[in-house]
Amino acid sequence: MLWTERVLTFEVLPELLKSIKSEGLHAAVTEHLVQTREHGPRLEEVFRAVGAEPSSNLSPPAEKLAQHHDELAGSIPDERLADVFHAAAAAATEHLELAMYEAVLGLADSVDLGGARTFLERNRDEEAEALKRVQSELERLAGELRG
Numbered sequence: 062m063l064w065t066e067r068v069l070t071f072e073v074l075p076e077l078l079k080s081i082k083s084e085g086l087h088a089a090v091t092e093h094l095v096q097t098r099e100h101g102p103r104l105e106e107v108f109r110a111v112g113a114e115p116s117s118n119l120s121p122p123a124e125k126l127a128q129h130h131d132e133l134a135g136s137i138p139d140e141r142l143a144d145v146f147h148a149a150a151a152a153a154t155e156h157l158e159l160a161m162y163e164a165v166l167g168l169a170d171s172v173d174l175g176g177a178r179t180f181l182e183r184n185r186d187e188e189a190e191a192l193k194r195v196q197s198e199l200e201r202l203a204g205e206l207r208g
C-alpha cells in the first residue's frame with residue numbers, strides 16, 4: 062500500500078496529468094496528487110506504530126490498472142474520448158484504493174494503532190473525496206461527448 066502510494070505520487074499521477082486535456086479533470090487529478098503526497102508519510106507512521114516493514118511491491122491490481130491504461134490510452138485518437146478514458150481509469154484506481162483502505166481499517170480494529178489510526182482514516186477520506194470528484198468529471202465529460 063505504501064509502495065502503491067509512492068508509485069502513484071511519483072510516476073502514475075504525474076504521467077496521467079501530461080495526457081489530460083480537460084481543465085476540470087486536470088484540476089481534480091492535480092488536487093488529488095497534492096493529497097497523495099501526504100499519504101505515504103502517513104502510512105509510514107502506521108507501519109511505525111505496528112513495528113512492521115512495508116513491502117516494496119505495487120499491489121497487483123493497481124499495477125494492472127496502470128498497465129491497462131497505458132496500453133490503451135495512446136490508441137485513442139479523439140482527445141475528448143481520451144479524457145473520458147483517463148477519468149474512468151482514475152475512478153477505477155480511486156475505487157481500488159478506497160477498498161484497500163476500508164479493508165485495512167477493518168483489520169486495524171483488532172490492532173492497537175493508537176493515534177496512527179487517524180492517518181488511515183484521513184487517507185481513506187481523501188480517496189473517497191477524490192473518487193467523487195473524478196466520478197463527477199467522468200460523468201460530465203461523457204455527457205459532453207454525447208452532446
Ligand SMILES: [Fe+2]
Binds near residue numbers: 097154
Ligand atoms: Fe487516490
